[in-house]
Amino acid sequence: MKIKFNDTFKSNEYLNYVEDLFSNYEHFRSKKYSRLALEIIRQRFPDAALWLTHSATGALEMIAEAIGIKPGDEVILSSFTFVSTANAFVSHGATPVFSEISLDDFNLDVSKIEANITSRTKAIIVTHYGGHSTDLTILREICQRHQLFLIEDAAMAYGNDFQGKPLGTFGDFATISFDVTKQISAIQGGLLICNRPEFREKLDHIYHIGTNRTQFMQHNKPYYEWVSVGSKYQMNELNALSLYDNLKHATTIFHRRNEISKRYFSLLKNLREMGIGLLSEEKLATNIHLFYLLLRSNEERTNLIQTLKNHEIEALFHYIPLHNSAMGKSFGEVHLPITEKVSAQLVRLPLHFQLNDADIDFVCETVNQFLK
Numbered sequence: 418m419k420i421k422f423n424d425t426f427k428s429n430e431y432l433n434y435v436e437d438l439f440s441n442y443e444h445f446r447s448k449k450y451s452r453l454a455l456e457i458i459r460q461r462f463p464d465a466a467l468w469l470t471h472s473a474t475g476a477l478e479m480i481a482e483a484i485g486i487k488p489g490d491e492v493i494l495s496s497f498t499f500v501s502t503a504n505a506f507v508s509h510g511a512t513p514v515f516s517e518i519s520l521d522d523f524n525l526d527v528s529k530i531e532a533n534i535t536s537r538t539k540a541i542i543v544t545h546y547g548g549h550s551t552d553l554t555i556l557r558e559i560c561q562r563h564q565l566f567l568i569e570d571a572a573m574a575y576g577n578d579f580q581g582k583p584l585g586t587f588g589d590f591a592t593i594s595f596d597v598t599k600q601i602s603a604i605q606g607g608l609l610i611c612n613r614p615e616f617r618e619k620l621d622h623i624y625h626i627g628t629n630r631t632q633f634m635q636h637n638k639p640y641y642e643w644v645s646v647g648s649k650y651q652m653n654e655l656n657a658l659s660l661y662d663n664l665k666h667a668t669t670i671f672h673r674r675n676e677i678s679k680r681y682f683s684l685l686k687n688l689r690e691m692g693i694g695l696l697s698e699e700k701l702a703t704n705i706h707l708f709y710l711l712l713r714s715n716e717e718r719t720n721l722i723q724t725l726k727n728h729e730i731e732a733l734f735h736y737i738p739l740h741n742s743a744m745g746k747s748f749g750e751v752h753l754p755i756t757e758k759v760s761a762q763l764v765r766l767p768l769h770f771q772l773n774d775a776d777i778d779f780v781c782e783t784v785n786q787f788l789k
């Protein structure tokens with residue numbers, strides 16, 4: 418493929434960090450690059466407790482453990498999300514209850530959530546699709562009224578806000594992904610955000626393989642010991658240095674990704690008159706993660722992806738609805754027409770730092786030519 422769907426970012430300093438890391442064993446023990454990366458991330462989340470994890474998946478599992486998810490519990494989530502959003506809770510025994518999304522932004526339709534709440538509901542997990550969120554003020558009200566945990570799967574949303582506040586600060590807990598597919602990447606990595614101080618210690622034990630290592634490191638204990646269940650959720654230092662390198666250039670990366678989105682929009686906006694769905698201008702103003710089109714049929718989507726491929730452009734569809742997956746079906750039948758439509762008709766266009774304007778123009782020309 419000449420025009421790849423995604424690509425990595427790395428600066429000229431990258432190899433210096435590698436040399437530095439390997440020059441001193443202590444850097445691994447003190448987690449030098451995890452600390453440097455966290456210092457940058459903390460500027461966005463000054464009031465939260467933060468842990469760098471090996472993945473957003475791992476961070477979601479930590480949350481499920483911390484809030485004591487057990488068989489019989491229910492969690493409400495979108496079906497148009499990544500497997501991990503459900504799996505982290507299902508692996509602790511929860512039943513996933515899939516709630517419909519809205520056609521505006523492919524996020525949970527807040528007006529349809531309350532019908533799914535039962536006495537067994539423990540949490541609502543909200544995925545910020547493409548880095549844009551639903552109305553989190555309303556969602557928080559719903560959670561407060563029914564005493565449910567609000568968990569943000571902000572995997573795609575590092576760098577994005579809702580009403581001027583960073584996504585990840587609205588839920589009791591939130592996760593962000595720094596996977597190679599996301600705008601800021603550790604190649605593989607994630608972040609756990611805890612906005613509820615009373616859960617900090619518990620999460621810290623879970624994070625450190627069920628030990629009180631943090632208290633030991635802070636010299637409050639003569640040794641550290643096994644105090645709870647937990648696992649090795651930490652990010653490794655090679656990933657942390659990639660993350661640090663990306664974070665140092667986050668402003669530049671976001672700026673370029675946003676420029677690309679806006680260029681796409683200006684060249685494709687006329688497609689709306691033909692009934693093809695695009696991001697709203699308001700969402701586009703801050704778009705840094707995904708640029709997508711909602712085509713008029715599954716057949717049109719398939720043919721467009723093939724046409725783009727013939728021109729060496731890699732465009733992708735997205736999630737198979739969880740409720741229609743082999744595993745999802747085992748929880749019973751649900752009918753979610755909007756989720757199914759979006760899954761069948763959505764196509765994601767290339768969006769990454771390495772794309773130049775000529776690439777975008779060529780993609781748009783090919784799309785416009787096909788749809789004419």
Ligand SMILES: *Cc1c(COP(=O)(O)O)cnc(C)c1O
Pocket residue numbers: 471472473474475498499501502544545570572573593594595596606607
């Ligand atoms: C990428 C993604 C994940 C998984 O993140 P990892 O870091 O790969 O574990 C989870 N949820 C959503 C919505 C994602 O986009």
